[in-house]
Amino acid sequence: MADQEASKITHSNHLLLDQPLLRLPYELLRKNFRGAHFHFEKESSSVKNLLRDTATGSLDGKVSPDDVVKNLDAMLAKMRGMKRKLSAYAEEEAHLFKQVDARVAHLRELSDMQTVEDVKYEAWSRQRLDRLLVDYLLRHGYNDSAQSLASERQMEDLVDIDTFVAMSKIRKSLESGSVQEALAWCNDNKKELRRMNSNLEFMLRCQQYVEMMRAGAELKMVEATTHAKRYIVPFSSTYPTEVRQVAGLLAYKPDTTVEPYASWYSHERWTKLADIFVEAHNQLLGLPSFPLLHIALSSGLSALKTPACHSSQATSSSQPSHSTSLTTSVCPICSTELNELARNVPYAHHATSHVEHDLLLMPNGRVYGKQRLEEYAVKAGLPDGQFKDLVTGETFPSDKLKKVFIT
Amino acid sequence: MGDMEGNRTGMETLERDLAALSKMPGLSAMVDNVDTIIEQLSKAREKVAAARDPHTASMTMTKLQNPIKLAFDKVNDNLKDVASRNKKLGKALDKSFPLENLPADHDAMANQPALINRAIAMHLLREGQFSVASTFIDEAQDIAAHHGLYSRVGAHDDTASPEGDVLMGEDDSSQGDMLLSITASSSDHQELSSLQSQELQAKFAEMYGVLQELKARNLRPAIDWARSNSAELEARGSNLEFELCKLQYVWLFLGPTINGLPDDEYNGRSGALLYARQRFGRFQPRHLSEIQKLASALVFAPNLAQSPCKSIFTIDSAFTDVASSFTREFCSLLGLSAESPLYIAVTAGALALPYQMKFTSRTKSRGTEWTTSTELAFETPLPKRMVYHSIFVCPVAKEQTTDTNPPMMITCGHVLAKETLQKLCKGTRFKCPYCPSEGQIKDARQIIL
Numbered sequence: 001m002a003d004q005e006a007s008k009i010t011h012s013n014h015l016l017l018d019q020p021l022l023r024l025p026y027e028l029l030r031k032n033f034r035g036a037h038f039h040f041e042k043e044s045s046s047v048k049n050l051l052r053d054t055a056t057g058s059l060d061g062k063v064s065p066d067d068v069v070k071n072l073d074a075m076l077a078k079m080r081g082m083k084r085k086l087s088a089y090a091e092e093e094a095h096l097f098k099q100v101d102a103r104v105a106h107l108r109e110l111s112d113m114q115t116v117e118d119v120k121y122e123a124w125s126r127q128r129l130d131r132l133l134v135d136y137l138l139r140h141g142y143n144d145s146a147q148s149l150a151s152e153r154q155m156e157d158l159v160d161i162d163t164f165v166a167m168s169k170i171r172k173s174l175e176s177g178s179v180q181e182a183l184a185w186c187n188d189n190k191k192e193l194r195r196m197n198s199n200l201e202f203m204l205r206c207q208q209y210v211e212m213m214r215a216g217a218e219l220k221m222v223e224a225t226t227h228a229k230r231y232i233v234p235f236s237s238t239y240p241t242e243v244r245q246v247a248g249l250l251a252y253k254p255d256t257t258v259e260p261y262a263s264w265y266s267h268e269r270w271t272k273l274a275d276i277f278v279e280a281h282n283q284l285l286g287l288p289s290f291p292l293l294h295i296a297l298s299s300g301l302s303a304l305k306t307p308a309c310h311s312s313q314a315t316s317s318s319q320p321s322h323s324t325s326l327t328t329s330v331c332p333i334c335s336t337e338l339n340e341l342a343r344n345v346p347y348a349h350h351a352t353s354h355v356e357h358d359l360l361l362m363p364n365g366r367v368y369g370k371q372r373l374e375e376y377a378v379k380a381g382l383p384d385g386q387f388k389d390l391v392t393g394e395t396f397p398s399d400k401l402k403k404v405f406i407t
Numbered sequence: 408m409g410d411m412e413g414n415r416t417g418m419e420t421l422e423r424d425l426a427a428l429s430k431m432p433g434l435s436a437m438v439d440n441v442d443t444i445i446e447q448l449s450k451a452r453e454k455v456a457a458a459r460d461p462h463t464a465s466m467t468m469t470k471l472q473n474p475i476k477l478a479f480d481k482v483n484d485n486l487k488d489v490a491s492r493n494k495k496l497g498k499a500l501d502k503s504f505p506l507e508n509l510p511a512d513h514d515a516m517a518n519q520p521a522l523i524n525r526a527i528a529m530h531l532l533r534e535g536q537f538s539v540a541s542t543f544i545d546e547a548q549d550i551a552a553h554h555g556l557y558s559r560v561g562a563h564d565d566t567a568s569p570e571g572d573v574l575m576g577e578d579d580s581s582q583g584d585m586l587l588s589i590t591a592s593s594s595d596h597q598e599l600s601s602l603q604s605q606e607l608q609a610k611f612a613e614m615y616g617v618l619q620e621l622k623a624r625n626l627r628p629a630i631d632w633a634r635s636n637s638a639e640l641e642a643r644g645s646n647l648e649f650e651l652c653k654l655q656y657v658w659l660f661l662g663p664t665i666n667g668l669p670d671d672e673y674n675g676r677s678g679a680l681l682y683a684r685q686r687f688g689r690f691q692p693r694h695l696s697e698i699q700k701l702a703s704a705l706v707f708a709p710n711l712a713q714s715p716c717k718s719i720f721t722i723d724s725a726f727t728d729v730a731s732s733f734t735r736e737f738c739s740l741l742g743l744s745a746e747s748p749l750y751i752a753v754t755a756g757a758l759a760l761p762y763q764m765k766f767t768s769r770t771k772s773r774g775t776e777w778t779t780s781t782e783l784a785f786e787t788p789l790p791k792r793m794v795y796h797s798i799f800v801c802p803v804a805k806e807q808t809t810d811t812n813p814p815m816m817i818t819c820g821h822v823l824a825k826e827t828l829q830k831l832c833k834g835t836r837f838k839c840p841y842c843p844s845e846g847q848i849k850d851a852r853q854i855i856l
Contacts, residue, residue: 006758011416013761016507022421024498029493036434037486044479051475056470058461060831065455065464071450079448079694080572083441090434093489097429100496104425108418116758116790132753133527135544141550145543149531236725293523293729293753294516295509299763300756303787308488308796329793330739332748337529341522345515348466349783350807354798355856366855376644382691390644404854405804405820407841 007115014110017132017296021103023286024160025096031189032096036089043082059078080136102157131158136293141171167281174274177267180202183275192284196274200280202239202271205231208262272391284370297343301338305347309333362389362396367404417503424499432493437485447471510767521551530749532607533738535615540608562756615735621730624666626655629733639740647729647736649690649697654725656683656701661720676705751793757789782807797856803827803840808856815851819844822854 002383049093054071057063063071069272106127130153139144143165150159173181186201191198209232228246236243245260253259263269280291309331333342334345356369373387380388385398408625435521451471455464516523524547531540579799617628633640633648640647660679663670672678687698700719735745744751800807801824808814821841823831826853831837838845 007790010761011418014762015418015504015509016509016764019504019506019509022500022504023506026493026496033434033489033493036437036489036591040437040482040486044482048476048479050482051468051471055465055472058465061461065459065461068464069452069456072448072455075825076445076448076452076704079441079445083438083445084734086434086438086441086795090438093434097433097590101429102423104418104422107417108422111416111419116670116754125757129750129753133530136523136527140547142543145539145546148542149539152536189658195516205569239741264845289511290514290517292509294514296753296756297523297761298515298756299787300752300754300758302783303759303789304752304793304795306796306798307807309674311810312525323567328740330744332744332746332751336742336745337526337744337748341516341526343521344447346781346783347807348789349786350798350800351786351805352798353800353802354794356797359856365853379644379646379693393642402816403820404816404822405841406799 003114007117008114009110009115009118009121011111015107017128017292018107020135020292021107021131021158022100024163025103026101027098027165027285029093029100032089032092035188036086039085039089040082043085045076046077047082050075053233060131078097099157106158127153127158130155131292132160132296134161136291138168139291141168144167163285167278170281171274171278174277175270177270179208179273182273185277186282190224193280194366196280196283198280198283199239201348202235202242203276206242206264207244207269207273210249210269213249214265216254219370298339301333301345303343303348304346305333305342306331307347308344309339309347342404353406355406359406360387360401362387362394363400364389364392364394364396366391373401421499421503424503428492428496428499431495432485432488433492434485434489436484436488440478440482440485444475444482444810447474447478462822507764510764526749529607529743530747533743533747535611537612538607544767610741614734617733617737621726621733624658624726626651626658626729629729630655632737636740638737640673643736643739645730645732645736646694649694650732651717651729651806652682652686652690653697653701654722654729656687657720657722657725660704661722680705724811749809755787755793759787800855801827803831813853814856816854817844817851818846825853 020217025048029134048070054068058065058068109120109124113124115121116125121322130149133375134146134155135149137143137149138159138161143161146159146164149162150156162232170181170185183201183204186204205227209224209227215324227394232243245264246362249261249264252258252265254265279289281287288295332338356372358370360370360373361367368390372390376390377387381387386395387398387401388395448471451467454467456518458464467745524543528540528544528547531537531543545552604761615634620628621624630648630651633651637648656679659667659668659674659682660676661676664673668674673681681696683702687701690698706721731745738745761784770784798807799822801814804824804827806812808824812824814822815825815828816822817828817837819839819842821839823840828837828848831840832848835848836845837848
């Protein structure tokens with residue numbers, strides 16, 4: 001039957017929303033590895049060089065035993081530093097693997113369920129909702145809420161609080177007019193950003209230039225020129241328009257109303273930079289550009305929505321499955337929580353009618369299933385042959401009711 | 408996603424692959440080898456420092472070269488191992504959980520942060536997550552007040568679609584006026600506080616209190632609630648109050664060995680009879696036959712298990728049943744759905760998303776936009792319990808009826824959409840497409856399904 005088909009869990013496509021759950025820790029593992037690798041390369045070559053130079057110098061008699069000891073101390077210090085760093089990387093790696101394990105175990109639970117009617121499915125799906133909520137909260141910077149929901153539900157390993165808290169710190173610093181944190185992040189992810197053709201660093205450098213121009217002092221102007229030569233001019237073929245405009249800024253004061261210079265001086269640029277940063281950050285880590293909750297909601301609201309949900313008339317009948325005890329449950333789209341939100345999404349497409357059995361038309365135009373009318377008449381203590389409208393409460397004799405045929 | 412290997416799901420395969428990967432060494436192996444280097448360097452340092460002569464120094468340093476180089480090589484090998492482990496993980500992911508691009512070009516929800524926040528706050532409250540809810544409401548209001556201006560401006564100069572603004576009645580940020588933006592953000596702010604979260608929280612706290620008592624098999628708070636709302640419940644056709652009282656009668660009837668209540672005149676059969684006399688009176692007109700059945704149980708009492716009223720006294724699921732009826736009625740009186748709408752919508756979303764993605768990938772090349780229409784262009788079959796309204800699809804036009812194109816019943820009892828009827832009409836008459844009867848358009852009448 002069709003309903004069985006609709007309730008069936010298709011394992012190959014039920015986890016579309018859950019892709020970042022494993023992709024993110026994987027990206028973080030790679031990033032962590034790159035960090036460890038880079039650090040090792042740098043420190044080990046410096047230790048190796050010092051070791052070689054010390055040995056040859058000592059052979060040649062150019063390095064005294066005291067200096068050999070000094071150099072060995074320097075090497076030891078470097079190696080101890082390296083050990084500390086690598087231990088931290090190793091710890092992070094173990095933490096990420098633990099997350100991956102927990103997440104795979106969580107996703108794997110679904111493998112034992114064949115339909116959404118499975119009692120275990122509700123618990124699983126609720127946990128998915130909680131994950132999507134935490135993702136939404138974090139992306140909006142509601143970090144305390146995210147943290148408290150995650151710990152309340154004991155699902156820290158299933159959500160990415162650290163990543164997003166770090167991101168929101170940088171975003172906030174940009175929104176409050178500081179480029180330092182974002183530049184440091186660019187530096188940490190140089191190669192990847194270059195591969196992505198990200199303009200983030202260039203835009204940050206431009207903003208630094210703008211701020212120097214804004215400061216306006218003589219000394220700053222010199223600094224600004226040096227800055228531009230170093231960080232902006234080299235990009236004149238990649239971002240010709242921007243470079244030209246930034247160069248033109250020299251001729252305009254911060255309070256200018258002439259475009260595009262006024263926009264460059266505008267404080268709104270900081271918001272824009274924050275947006276560019278967030279976009280680059282998400283792209284770099286393979287995160288969707290907007291909250292997963294949005295994707296789930298826009299798809300789900302439409303699938304549930306019917307023309308009746310925003311109709312001016314209260315509908316009469318409902319699905320039999322929702323009227324077992326006569327009274328019906330409020331439809332989620334009609335419920336206060338989602339009604340406004342769903343107003344402008346398209347409603348679901350249906351190719352066939354779904355109505356109650358044995359429909360009867362009342363003189364007031366309302367149509368109900370016979371069984372429900374009979375039950376209600378009994379519950380309302382009506383005499384035989386009388387029926388009561390479930391919505392309006394009007395009573396009608398049965399001979400005024402007409403059969404309705406739905407084809 | 409997830410190639411099926413035999414009957415195994417992608418996740419099952421991935422779980423096995425992960426177990427194998429976890430046996431491979433990670434970065435911690437490097438730390439051990441770094442320790443060896445530190446040890447060798449320290450030993451050399453002690454030696455040179457103790458002797459303090461050039462010969463020992465140069466000898467020690469020369470001897471040190473090779474072991475240190477070897478140790479560094481080992482660390483390098485560790486790194487290679489880790490790289491290959493990561494690569495294997497990546498391959499396992501690609502195989503069992505291949506990436507599918509989620510819809511990314513259009514975010515229909517982007518302009519609705521206030522409404523989404525409201526839905527989340529209400530969800531948290533109805534789930535009984537009162538402390539998370541209050542943290543969230545505070546944080547959302549803080550950020551709205553603090554950030555509102557910037558994020559508004561940011562949102563409307565790039566992708567904001569015009570229909571988004573219509574939703575917020577007072578939010579007319581398309582004028583780009585700073586002042587308006589501020590008022591808009593403070594109306595977001597009010598959106599959350601207008602939730603009257605205190606009141607809603609109190610309501611849900613009340614609901615949880617009653618449910619808690621039901622779980623502990625105490626029906627009184629639920630009965631009290633049902634009584635004080637009996638008029639509304641009756642109007643809804645709910646017989647919750649009677650169901651609760653009935654269960655209370657049965658519960659007392661079963662006596663102290665089962666209900667664990669004090670063994671006095673208010674418990675057991677006599678207690679049940681007393682209860683019935685006090686409470687069943689007002690249910691008489693409506694539920695007479697059921698009350699008679701309950702009363703007759705007293706006759707069968709010694710041998711209830713073989714009696715015709717056996718089923719009434721089997722209460723295995725009775726408490727969970729009344730608990731869910733209670734939740735449904737409680738939420739309905741607040742105008743809310745019994746299950747969290749956010750939960751249902753997200754679950755429905757996960758079920759519908761594959762259909763949406765299949766459709767978009769098929770139509771993308773043709774450049775058709777499904778988001779612009781009022782109806783989805785593809786079917787998103789949901790389980791029955793997620794279909795809440797009757798759906799009428801005009802059998803001729805194959806379209807759902809709406810407020811502007813309502814269902815019309817013609818004299819033979821068949822139902823068609825209004826527009827279909829108008830098209831079928833020749834003059835003022837038409838022939839029913841489903842039976843031989845003919846009718847006049849004036850005799851067709853609009854019905855409310």
